Amino acid sequence: MKNPPPKLLVFDPTRCTACHYCEIACSYSHFHVIDLAKANLHVLTDPATGEREVAHCLHCDNALCLEACPTGAIYRDEVTKIVRINPMKCIGCKSCVAACPVGAMWFHEAEGSARKCDLCDGDPKCVKYCSPGAVRAVDRAAYLKELEAKK
């Protein structure tokens, strides 16, 4: 079967209701628990203004987490463009956690390994369970081109 085109998560704050189902779906599908701390993305609400943002992995072209990793535990799947972690190679130095500019990397203390979004191998559960359509998975190439055109 042909591989689907590489995807990217995008967030529309005007649609977000802060139900946190994206985080619930993420933590459940990865760890079989409902625990917002174990989600690979986070809905953040500014208590003063009520403004929302989502912190999630952008699978950057020049991924700082990947560059910061001293053991090669973080790598890019060249077909799907997904930036992944091999937890068996992770030594727990947390360099990636410090390096990520959007706070998408986190450290799973019990497992002793850094963790991040893997786009659920191309079928992101955060997208599937977002009723208002605030989190979408878009075609990476087309979306980046669209952004270029806006510059």
Add this chain to the structure above:
Amino acid sequence: MKRYTIYLGCMIPMRFPSIEKSARLVFEKLGAKIADLEGYTCCPDPVLTRLAEDEFSLALSARNLAMAEKMGNDLLVLCNGCYETLIEAEEALRDDDLRARVNGILANEGTRYLGKVKVRALIDVLNEDFRPGEIAAQLKAPRPVKVACHTGCHMLRSKLHPRDRVRILEDVAVASGAEIAAYGKELDCCGFPCAIADEKMAMDILISPKLEAIKSSGAEAIVTGCPTCLYQFENSEAALKKLGKETDIPVMHILELMALGFGFSPEELGLELHRSPVKTFAQKKWGDVPG
């Protein structure tokens, strides 16, 4: 005559029978025939059950859809969560291969889903089939009630942008005689899912700010179309009261608002089963209406 098969879900018959009673009375007044879906099961839950067991979850939905299909009417779904589950199952099961696989599971009990049922949400049925004329024609006791509307997240799975989708409940409330109090947080979640994971966070970032905004808007009551959101608001108010923060705004279902406007008395609707002061409020506003 308009005919519907009604899907009540779990929360309405078990926790809010006043909504079920209002539904039966309101649709009868509107001249629609409601048929019960005998032997239905849980929809099931639109997120947690599906996360745990996707295909089992789909089979359960398909069984409900298959029973509705045999009855021939549109399936009128009264609960937001049930609506999202069933509409997504209906859409997924348009795929012939998937439907054949799920029908393989249903074959164990001799049921088969053909993919021919129309799933409709309560607010869409009220808006598209009865608003404004048929609703207005039944208004025996319109009262100038200022309400804050809360649509609920699962109802936002729609082609419309959420900010347009939430207008539908408001339009139905207006058609039912209410006045809308705009409070700026119409899209915010009731906090039910977040509270499963983190109760304090749900209270701090969602429930308290939302209730504060509603209070400041001058609303006399909250009106929602979702029984789970209603449950969450009422329980949160009770919790806030224990913390010394007075919040006792009545939380009503849109069908209860309509039933009161249609002239049914607070007593016959069973409004005392609410945790928020819905009955006291209704008696104050509609108490003079002869039942």
